[in-house]
Every structure is written in structure tokens, then in C-alpha cells.
Amino acid sequence: MAEHERGNPLIRSWRHLERPVQILVYLLIALSAVLIYHQSEYLVVHLFNVFLLFVFAAIIALLLTPLIDAMERLAIFKSRRVFAVLLLYVVIIGIIAGLIVLVTPALIYQAKQLPALESRAIAFVAYLQNAIDSTGIPLKLSLPTSTGGISTAVLGSVLGILTGTLGTLISVLLVIVISIYLLVEGRMLIASMRKLFAGREDVYDFILVAVGTTIGQYARGQLAMSLVMGTYTGIAMTIIGVPYAVVLGVLTFFLEFLPLIGAPIGMGLAVVIALVFKGPFIGLLALLIALGGHAIEAYILGPRVTGSATRIHPLVAMAALLVGAELGGILGALFGVPIAALLNVFLGALYRSQRGEDTPLSASPSGEVHAEALPRLSEEISEAAEEGPLEDKPVPHTAGEG
Numbered sequence: 001m002a003e004h005e006r007g008n009p010l011i012r013s014w015r016h017l018e019r020p021v022q023i024l025v026y027l028l029i030a031l032s033a034v035l036i037y038h039q040s041e042y043l044v045v046h047l048f049n050v051f052l053l054f055v056f057a058a059i060i061a062l063l064l065t066p067l068i069d070a071m072e073r074l075a076i077f078k079s080r081r082v083f084a085v086l087l088l089y090v091v092i093i094g095i096i097a098g099l100i101v102l103v104t105p106a107l108i109y110q111a112k113q114l115p116a117l118e119s120r121a122i123a124f125v126a127y128l129q130n131a132i133d134s135t136g137i138p139l140k141l142s143l144p145t146s147t148g149g150i151s152t153a154v155l156g157s158v159l160g161i162l163t164g165t166l167g168t169l170i171s172v173l174l175v176i177v178i179s180i181y182l183l184v185e186g187r188m189l190i191a192s193m194r195k196l197f198a199g200r201e202d203v204y205d206f207i208l209v210a211v212g213t214t215i216g217q218y219a220r221g222q223l224a225m226s227l228v229m230g231t232y233t234g235i236a237m238t239i240i241g242v243p244y245a246v247v248l249g250v251l252t253f254f255l256e257f258l259p260l261i262g263a264p265i266g267m268g269l270a271v272v273i274a275l276v277f278k279g280p281f282i283g284l285l286a287l288l289i290a291l292g293g294h295a296i297e298a299y300i301l302g303p304r305v306t307g308s309a310t311r312i313h314p315l316v317a318m319a320a321l322l323v324g325a326e327l328g329g330i331l332g333a334l335f336g337v338p339i340a341a342l343l344n345v346f347l348g349a350l351y352r353s354q355r356g357e358d359t360p361l362s363a364s365p366s367g368e369v370h371a372e373a374l375p376r377l378s379e380e381i382s383e384a385a386e387e388g389p390l391e392d393k394p395v396p397h398t399a400g401e402g
Helices: 002-007 009-016 019-038 040-072 081-112 114-135 149-163 165-197 201-239 245-255 262-278 280-305 314-354 377-387
Strands: none
Touching: 040 081, 040 165, 040 201, 081 165, 081 245, 165 201, 201 245, 201 262, 201 280, 201 314, 245 262, 262 280
């Protein structure tokens, strides 16, 4: 050890430094450690934001991969995946731009109605207050009574959103660029990373298929349900004459990404607006429409669209949603259910391995892995319960009992 230190030029140089210089170096190292510690939260937050960009880009890539694969099978796009990706993005951006052009005039018109509708809201609250006072209940309702109070609050929120528009646009552009790279070069990236799992390729394949299938199917299902429920709400509320029908449809579209509670919140808001501005009859119609939408979502769309992807009990989904919201706010609520679905798959694989069964994936002759073979803990336990005990065992009893 001593010979190694004598032969190391770095150690010799360090020992020849003056003592004050050594102390200064130690102080600089300590100061750097303190700065890193105090800036750790700042670094974690910003690194997490960068990580989120890649997560959203990966989700978009998972959403679009089936379409790109289908386009690549066409003769015109054979061996031209990059052209298929770029064309698809041009079409999607064009559709979104067209929808914005169609919706914006309605949004502007309804925004201009806000000051006039404000007086109706104040009158409705006054009516409710009189009804409450007549019952003797000590409850006071409050609402801005000055002209422009509600509209000013709404405009303030809009301005707050606009101030973050530039940063949002930059993030959206980054997500689009990253997702394009993932769609074009994703297969090469996956193949390169597979080399890191030499001898354990089956584990890598399982993780890849589990994450890709679960998250991809869930994201596609939620997007489809959001489009259906948002369109349903907007059109239905327009037909019965509810104010802000277009806004309510757009709001329902975004709220639908919150499983279980998003659509009821959006439709509940529609019922309240209908009741306030159009009276009890239109409010009742809005309630019936909301109940019809909930039935469509719960009994038709849900089981067929997202049920195959998650396969978790509604109570488990609700718990995952609440835990995610508590730990991570909006983002936690968004990712709580798919993370719970992934845990269901991974725990199912662990349960199978504990029972001594083979790898929980089956491959086709082409080498593709069947997503239907993914295990789920809930299903594995149910199947084990249906199989019954392997052998009959005597019931334990104390000596002297018959």
C-alpha cells in the first residue's frame, strides 16, 4: 500500500501542497456539499420535470405505435417509418388546429355572456338564501355582488394561465420532438438496452411488454373515453340550451383522465349551471343526461375500453386514485390507476414464480409476446381458489378429542 502511494503522482502532488492550500481545498469541497444539499430540492424538482417530459413522450409514443406499425405495413411507407411518423403528426396537428378554430368562436361568445349571466347567479344565490332563512338554518351563502366580480375572477384565472403559456408551449414542443424520436428509433433503443440483460432476456421482455401493454392500452382507452364523454356532454348540453356547453364539454374531456371521479365532476358542474341559469326543468334534464353519460361510461365504455388494460377492482382503482392524489396531486391522480395495474401484473408474476410456474409470457412463432398472457395477481388468486386444496389434510385437534 505504501509503495502504491509513493508511485501515485496525485498523492505525491497532494502531499507537497502547502497546508493552507489543502485547507482551502477541503473548505471548497465542504462548501460544494452544503450547496448541493441546500439545492437538492431545486435539483430534484427540475430533474423530475425533465423526467415527466420523457414520460409523457413515451405515453404518446405508446398511443401512436399501433397506427405507425399499421402505416408501415403499407407499400408506400415500407422501410420509411420516419415519413409515416411525420405524416401522422401533421394530420394530428391539423385536426387539433381545426378543432381549435371550430371551438374558439363559441368560447369567445360564451365568455362575452359571462357578465350577463353573473346577475342570474347572484339572484339564484339570493333565492337560495331566502329559502334557507325561512327554515331557520343559520347558514349564510356568499357570492361576489359587485359588477364584474365573477367575470374578473375568471379573467384573472385566464391571465394566470396565459402567463405560463410560453413555458407550456416549449414543454409541448419538447414532448413532441422526444416522442418522434421514440417512434422512429424506439426499436433500436429497445434492442440496445436488451443487451444489458444478457442471460435474463426473458425478464427484460416481460417488463417491456407489461409496461408497454398496460400503459399503452390504458392511455388509449382513457383518450377514447375522454373524446366520447366530452363530445357527449358538449352536444347534449347544447341541445337543451345549457350555457357554456362547449366549455363544459372541453372540461369533461380533460376531467375524464381522472378515473372514476373526473366525469362525475364535469357533469355535476353542468347540472349546477343548468339549474342556476335555466331553472329546475332544464336542471332535471341535465341531471338525466349526466346519469345517462355515467351509465354509458360505467357499463359500456369502461369494461370494454379500459377494463382489459387494468383488470383491477373498482375499489382498488379508487384507493390508487386517492393515494396518488395524496402523494402527487393531479399527476399522482393521473398515474395512480395505471401504476396499480402494473403492480397487479408484477405481483401476479411473482405469485406465479412462487408457485413454481414457468415464465408468465408465451411467444408466437414470429417471436412476438402475447399480451393476454400477462398475469394479474387478482386473477391468479382467483384461479388458485377455484382449483381448491391440493390434498385433504386432517383438522388439527387436541389429544383426547374424538
